[in-house]
Amino acid sequence: xxxxxxxxxxxxxxxxxxxxxxxxxxxxxxxxxxxxxxxxxxxxxxxxxxxxxxxxxxxxxxxxxxxxxxxxxxxxxxxxxxxxxxxx
Amino acid sequence: xxxxxxxxxxxxxxxxxxxxxxxxxxxxxxxxxxxxxxxxxxxxxxxxxxxxxxxxxxxxxxxxxxxxxxxxxxxxxxxxxxxxxxxxxxxxxxxxxxxxxxxxxxxxxxxxxxxxxxxxxxxxxxxxxxxxxxxxxxxxxxxxxxxxxxxxxxxxxxxxxxxxxxxxxxxxxxxxxxxxxxxxxxxxxxxxxxxxxxxxxxxxxxxxxxxxxxxxxxxxxxxxxxxxxxxxxxxxxxxxxxxxxxxxxxxxxxxxxxxxxxxxxxxxxxxxxxxxxxxxxxxxxxxxxxxxxxxxxxxxxxxxxxxxxxxxxxxxxxxxxxxxxxxxxxxxxxxxxxx
Numbered sequence: 358x359x360x361x362x363x364x365x366x367x368x369x370x371x372x373x374x375x376x377x378x379x380x381x382x383x384x385x386x387x388x389x390x391x392x393x394x395x396x397x398x399x400x401x402x403x404x405x406x407x408x409x410x411x412x413x414x415x416x417x418x419x420x421x422x423x424x425x426x427x428x429x430x431x432x433x434x435x436x437x438x439x440x441x442x443x444x445x
Numbered sequence: 446x447x448x449x450x451x452x453x454x455x456x457x458x459x460x461x462x463x464x465x466x467x468x469x470x471x472x473x474x475x476x477x478x479x480x481x482x483x484x485x486x487x488x489x490x491x492x493x494x495x496x497x498x499x500x501x502x503x504x505x506x507x508x509x510x511x512x513x514x515x516x517x518x519x520x521x522x523x524x525x526x527x528x529x530x531x532x533x534x535x536x537x538x539x540x541x542x543x544x545x546x547x548x549x550x551x552x553x554x555x556x557x558x559x560x561x562x563x564x565x566x567x568x569x570x571x572x573x574x575x576x577x578x579x580x581x582x583x584x585x586x587x588x589x590x591x592x593x594x595x596x597x598x599x600x601x602x603x604x605x606x607x608x609x610x611x612x613x614x615x616x617x618x619x620x621x622x623x624x625x626x627x628x629x630x631x632x633x634x635x636x637x638x639x640x641x642x643x644x645x646x647x648x649x650x651x652x653x654x655x656x657x658x659x660x661x662x663x664x665x666x667x668x669x670x671x672x673x674x675x676x677x678x679x680x681x682x683x684x685x686x687x688x689x690x691x692x693x694x695x696x697x698x699x700x701x702x703x704x705x706x707x708x709x710x711x712x713x714x715x716x717x718x719x720x721x722x723x724x725x726x727x728x729x730x731x732x733x734x735x736x737x738x739x740x741x742x743x744x745x746x747x748x749x750x751x752x753x754x755x756x757x758x759x760x761x762x763x764x765x766x767x768x769x770x771x772x773x774x775x776x777x778x779x780x781x782x783x784x
Contacts, residue, residue, distance in 0.1 A: 384611065396454045400594040402611035405633035405658050409650055 358423040359431055364415065367441035371412035375442035380404045382433050388424025390434070401434070448709045451591040458483040459586050461541050461564050464508075467582035469575055471543065471566040474555065479564035484508060484540045487583040489576055491515070495537075496530045505537035508579070512545045512572030519551070528553055535561040543579075545572045589710055590638040597630040597647045597680065598622050600735035604647060604680040606635060607731075609688035613721065616657055618688070620667075621728040623675045629667050630680045632657040637682060639710045645682040684715045684738055686731065691720040701737075701748035 365371050371379070383390045383401040390401035392410060394417075399406035401420070412418060418438075422431045462480040464471055473480075490507040494500075496515060519527050534542075535557045541564040544550055550558075550565065558565045568575050595608040596619035607615045616632055623629050631649030638646050649655065655667040655676045668676050685707055689695070697720060698705070707716040717734060721727065737747065 393452070396452050398452050398592060399634060400611060403594060403633045403658070405653055405656060405664070406594065409634050409653055411652060 358421060359427050360419055360421045361431055361435055362417055362419050363435055363438035364417050365412045365441075366414070366438065367444035368414050369444060370414050370416070371407065371410060371442075373408065375444070376404055376407040378442055379407055379434065379437060382437060383430065386422075386424065386426045386430035388422045388427045388430050390423075390430055391421040393419040393421060448591075448593070448707060451593065451709075453589045453591055453710060455589045456587050458485045459583075460484070463586070464541070464566065464579075464582075467579055469543075469568050469570060469578040469582070471568050474544075474550065474565040474567055475559055475563075478559060479541065479562050482540050482562070482564065484583075487580070487587040489579055489583075491572075492534055493518070495534050498530070498533055500533065500537070503537065505539050507540075508583075509534065509539050509542045510545060510572060510575060510579075511542060511548070512575075513548075516544075516548050519554075527551070528557075531557050535563060539563055541566060543568060543575065545570060545575045585638070585640065588638045588640060590636055591710060593635050593637060594633065595635055596632045597635045597649075597682070598731075599628040599630060599677055599680045600731055601627070601739060603735040603738050604630070604683045605731060605735060606647065606682055606685045607688060608685060610690075612660065613688045613690070614727070615688060616659055618727045618731065620657070620659065622731060623667060623671055625728065625732070626674075627732075628675055628677045629655055629657070630677055631655075632667075637709065639712060643712060645709060645712050645714065646679055647682050648679045682709075682714060684717060684734060685709075686734065687716065687718045688721055688727065689718060691722045695720070700752070702752060 367375070369375075380402060391398050392401045392407060394410050394412060397410070398421075399409060401407060410418065420431060420434050422428075422434075424430075460480065461482045461484060462477070464484075465473065486504070486507045488504070488507050489510050490504045491512065491514075492503065492509045493515060495503045495505075496518060519530060522530060531554050542558065544565065544567045547567055547569045555565065570578065593606070593608065594611075595606050596615040597604065597606045598619050599605075600622060607618055609615055619629055619632055630647055631653070632655070634650050634653055635647050636650060638648075640646050656664055657667055658664050695718070697718060705716050706713040708714075715738065719727065719730065740747065
């Protein structure tokens with residue numbers, strides 16, 4: 358299992374559309390992927406779960422990936438966060 | 446599915462302010478003084494020896510409860526001694542003091558509390574009842590809880606949690622059950638809280654409530670669509686149903702004689718592995734699981750009854766000569782029933 362910390366960069370935070378984009382990427386991979394905020398851990402393939410984090414601009418999340426394709430999955434998700442979900 | 450790697454969350458402290466939400470009907474006597482102080486211990490303490498001057502082993506970080514005995518004692522002292530007794534207590538950083546039986550504290554008590562930033566509450570209940578009500582509340586506030594990914598439905602009054610890989614159809618099963626009159630507790634994000642060491646209570650989150658995602662449809666609101674009878678806020682978890690892709694290698698229960706359990710935060714929960722393949726109606730099976738669980742809870746175990754019957758027959762046969770086959774029919778003589 359590998360993990361990485363990411364920061365929500367766009368002003369609107371991890372709202373519905375970015376959440377959908379994130380879930381879409383996570384669901385492509387076979388690995389188990391979790392997003393953690395203050396011990397609150399949710400499945401990154403569940404849109405309701407991702408939205409439950411209600412992550413605002415500046416909040417830090419931990420991505421955990423476990424499986425054969427974990428490295429690619431983690432990298433693509435990090436890229437998504439770094440690009441501010443295409444909103445910056 | 447394993448639940449031992451779940452992150453167990455636990456409240457480290459609650460604010461004094463929250464105590465007014467407890468069922469102990471607490472009235473603040475010092476306004477909102479010290480409302481932001483933290484309570485880090487869920488136990489309650491009666492500071493009898495501390496009032497008498499002995500402060501060895503004094504659990505000052507616990508909520509201090511003063512009842513009849515303490516007040517009787519304070520009233521028996523002269524003014525100077527009483528002041529001393531109260532000051533002995535107040536020199537410690539106690540989170541708050543609760544006075545039971547609606548006792549009115551002497552004015553100097555109030556003053557010393559305000560001076561030392563100690564919030565003071567009164568309750569109409571007697572001490573034993575106050576202990577009971579507050580302990581129950583604090584137990585809940587400090588209870589360990591986890592978040593699991595699954596769908597939690599009340600089926601015939603039995604709390605069933607469906608778990609399984611993303612996309613296997615947990616929400617769809619829940620939706621189907623709702624359509625058949627069962628009640629949704631939470632979908633996708635289920636928070637389970639351990640209560641009284643042996644019970645897990647499940648609920649959703651305040652944000653998600655009874656929203657649900659159906660692949661290909663998007664987000665729907667069960668409460669708006671199906672009304673209040675289709676939902677509930679909390680339910681005890683009784684059975685975990687693991688939905689999984691049919692796997693030739695996995696052994697599935699055939700008789701149901703041996704129950705299998707999963708340990709979740711130290712609580713044993715009945716666990717059923719259910720392989721999914723086309724033509725299998727999971728909803729109906731979920732209803733049957735609930736009814737069978739109810740039967741067992743009420744003392745009837747179908748697997749055991751059948752097994753016992755088989756034992757009896759085998760025993761009879763080994764005792765005497767085998768009877769002919771037709772005598773094994775449930776109905777030994779068919780009356781005419783032809784069209």
